Amino acid sequence: MRKQISNVAQASLSEHNRSCVLRHLYNNGISSRAQIAKALGLTPAAITKITARLLEAGVIEETGDIEGSKNRRSIGLKLDSDRFHIIGVKFARSLVEIGVFDLNGTTLHLEDLPEVSDSTIDSTLTTIHERIEDLLSGDSSIVAIGMAVPGPYLRNAGHTAVVSSMQSWRRVNFLEEFSTAFSVxxxxxQDARAGVLAQYLFADHDDCDTMAYYLVGEGVGLGVLDHGKLINGSLGAATEIGHVSIDINGRPCDCGNVGCLERYCSAVAIHQEINQSNIIPQSEAMGHSQACIALFAKAAQGDAQAQGMVRAIGRIIGYGCVTIVNAFNPERIILGDIVPQAGEPLMQAVRDIIHERVIDELASTTSVEVSKLPTDAAVSGAAAVAITEFLDRPSMFFDVT
Amino acid sequence: MRKQISNVAQASLSEHNRSCVLRHLYNNGISSRAQIAKALGLTPAAITKITARLLEAGVIEETGDIEGSKNRRSIGLKLDSDRFHIIGVKFARSLVEIGVFDLNGTTLHLEDLPEVSDSTIDSTLTTIHERIEDLLSGDSSIVAIGMAVPGPYLRNAGHTAVVSSMQSWRRVNFLEEFSTAFSVxxxxxQDARAGVLAQYLFADHDDCDTMAYYLVGEGVGLGVLDHGKLINGSLGAATEIGHVSIDINGRPCDCGNVGCLERYCSAVAIHQEINQSNIIPQSEAMGHSQACIALFAKAAQGDAQAQGMVRAIGRIIGYGCVTIVNAFNPERIILGDIVPQAGEPLMQAVRDIIHERVIDELASTTSVEVSKLPTDAAVSGAAAVAITEFLDRPSMFFDVT
Structure with missing residues (x-):
């Protein structure tokens, strides 16, 4: 069933048509050929031809009769999301998580590797290879692997740039290390782009296809879908909101820029402020995430200083949202990762800034919310990257041409 | 030949396939059916079917035999860019320009309407209707009208928002006023998006399809193509770089935001600085554009103060470029309109800031240049908006389904 990758040419029109059929079945469940033809605006003959190849290759299957229009019975087609499994690997500063998911993002398996430090990078890479090989040999339904790494990630070159919080990973070329290492x-x-793909595929956002996933964790990242398409940029390095300046005279950043948003509202920046304010005992010994969570807990208990700090963080995140609205005009901004866990007081400050600084027509038509996906969304996001390719370029996976 | 617009459904897959054939002929000139099939990855049978309908509807035509592969002769197909004309209308603060163009953006006719003021808006609208009717009745090759207006333009609602420099136009709903007024x-x-479409269709940028047009004139605007697709946002209000803040504690803007880029480097902002510095005699009586051009001339003559001001303006424009790179990662940033006319000294300051503040991998792979399109690019940009629709949705113009 698995197809070895050869030189993949740019997706052709026939691939695009095929992909639209697959996406229709993925989004709408069991459908007849006539329903697909009507929805996509292709002739029934063209749909019959495309689905014949997909059936033959085993990507989709026929179900029994379904109710058609005018009470006519017709044969249903379906893409069984349970039949194909995807490995997702999430890289963070000191953590690597590996999961196996079905096409709907349901978690079938999840594991954390031992904590990573600069000195254990090589053994971690070896472990990743081994664990993936084990998973592949134990589950023949696995058709692809998706990986999510912190940005700025130069997708075409295969490595991350800058990323002060993840120095040790910078020397790894992810494409060289992994792209041809496995049978799939x-x-x-980049992790926030992976996140927006997960929101699009797995979360319930009605028919929204223009949305931003705003990751505020150890780093600050952004992924944007514009009418269903990921905004990529020339080298796959677009939507790096963490390195957009909010103050051209502000704090210097390792990226060379000044006043980068990440320098004000990442968990790393918040941890520094916590240490300076002495608000959390022994915060210096804590991890970034742990220190932030302690601050949010203190604010929730009614501590005025902690509440003030949370509101100030919310305003900074809000300035980021103002830039996101002006730059990308998404219908929804979905916040995720560590910092949005501060909850409603933080979100209120975010919304206040948006209503203060964005023109009314846009402020009132942009929803801002915290991700509702389970906490392993980052790993399922890695899988979403591969599932998106599966739906967009089926010929990479199956002999359907 | 003209087709009345009815309710236009979302572009179907068959429309997309048809559009790809048209774009192939637009970009590559005379091609055989076999060449098109090969380039697009569709079967020769499918191409024959699509081109038959386009031929029947009169969109494309057959030429004589052309040389095919293996010395076989085959019939050529072409989209005659001269056969279809497009009206472009450019709205600026006090100026309305109307032009007629062929599909390559060649100017066939160009006129300026009398200067517009708040009190003459209504008569200007009347004149626009009359002039367009005249042009339509005199040229049956005209198939569409494109209009370019200053942003932020809420494309789906049909009106501009904010735009301090163009108050009088804000009460005009462009869609209500014009969308069904004519036989085409x-x-x-928005004008900068129109600009990037003009760059893509009419200028020679090799095969670059990921580019930003950065308009620095009375307003500051941006249009971005990401892999050939305009970044739109939910309401068609994305890429509003003029209202992205470069300083969250900076100058207040009419849009509600603080530190908007437009408040520092638009011709309006520069004119204010010129007035305050007393560097150009009687600058207060000048128009914004005139005052800027006088400053640039003085800098070119070697005046140190003027040169310092030009460099400072270049740095601000450069901060905008840094944000554009981080937000959109275009392969090219093309500057246009009044302010880039300051030339090389300004562009050098822009490039210096990019190299100082953008990570090396992106700074070295992003070209920054001044638009090479003729000065009427803004009006041809308006036409480019309509030409893009012509190529993307032929069924709006012809009965090809």
Whole structure:
């Protein structure tokens, strides 16, 4: 069933048509050929031809009769999301998580590797190879691997740039390390872009296809879908909101820029402020995430200083949202990762800034919310990267041409 | 030949396939059916079917035999860019320009309407209707009208928002005013997005399809193509770089935001600085554009103060470029309109800031240049909006389904 990757040419029109059929079945469940033809605006003959190849290759299958229009019975087609499994690998500063998911993002398996430090990078890479090989040999339904790494990630070159919080990973070329290492294709993407793909595929956002996933964790990242398409940029390095300046005379950043948003509202920056304010005992010994969570807990208990700090963080995140609205005009901004866990007081400050600084027509038509996906969304996001490729370029996975 | 617009459904897959054939002929000139099939990855049978309908509807035509592969002769197909004409209308603060163009953006006719003021808006609208009717009745090759207006333009709602420099236009709903007024379809777009479409269609940028047009004139605007697709946002209000803040504690803007880029480097902002510095005699009586050009001339003559001001303006424009790179990662940033006319000294300051503040991998792979399109690019940009629709949705113009 698995197809070895060869030189993949640019997706052709026939691939695009095929992909639209697959996406229709993925989004709408069991459908007849006539329903697909009507929805996509292709002739029934064209749909019959495309689905014949997909059936033959085993990507989709026929179900029994379904109710058609005018009470006519017709044969249903379906893409069984349970039949294909995807490995997702999430790289963070000191953590690597590996999961196996079905096409709907349901978690079938999840594991954390031992904590990573600069000195254990090589053994971690070896472990990743071994664990993936084990998973592949134990589950023949696995058709692809997706990986999510912190940005700025130069997707076409295969490595991360800057990322002060993850120095040790910078010397790894993810494409060289993994792209041809396994019997199934591997796709690597920046983590917040992976996140927006997960929101699009797995979360319930009605028919919204223009949305931003705003990751505020150890780093600050952004992924944007514009009418269903990921905004990529020339080298796959677009939507790096963490390095957009909010103050051209502000704090210097390792990226060379000044006043980068990340320098004000990442968990790393918040941890520094916590240490300076002495608000959390022994915060210096804590991890970034742990220190932030302690601050949010103190604010929730009614501590005025902690509440003030949370509101100030919310305003900074809000300035980021103002830039996101002006730059990308998404219908929804979905916040995720560590910092939005501060909850409603923080979100209120975010919304206040948006209503203060964005023109009314846009402020009132942009929803801002915290991700509702389970906490392993980052790993399922890695899988979403590969699932998106599966739906967009089926010929990479199956002999359907 | 013209087709009345009815309710236009979302572009179907068959429309997309048809559009790809048209774009192939637009970009590559005379091609055989076999060449098109090969380039697009569709079967020869499918191409024959699509081109038959386009031929029947009169969109494309057959030429004589052309040389095929293996010395076989085959019939050529072409989209004659001269056969279809497009009206472009450019709205600026006090100026309305109307032009007629062929599909390559060649100017066939160009006129300026009398200067507009708040009190003459209504008569200007009347004149626009009359002039367009005259042009339509005198040239049956005209198939569409494109209009370019200053942003932020809420494309789906049909009106501009904010735009301190163009108050009088804010009460005009461009869609209500024009969309069904004529026998051909009308398309309205923000001016910098129109500009990037003109760069893509009319200028020679090799095969670059990921580019930003950065308009620095009375307003500051941006249009971005990401892999050939305009970044739109939910309401068609994305890429509003003029209202992205470069300083969250900076100058207040009419849009509600603080530190908007436009408040520092638009011709309006520069004119204010010129007035305050007393560097140009009687600058207060000048128009914004005139005052800027006088400053640039003085800098070119070697005046140190003027040169310092030009460099400072270049640095601000450069901060905008840094944000554009981090937000959109275009392969090219093309500057246009009044302010880039300051030339090389300004561009050098822009490039210096990019190299100082953008990570090396992106700074070295992003070209920054001044638009090489003729000065009427803004009006041809308006036409480019309509030409893009013509190529993307031929069924709006012809009965090809």
């Amino acid at each position: 294709p591997v796709f690597v993407e | 379809p009308v398309f309205v777009e």
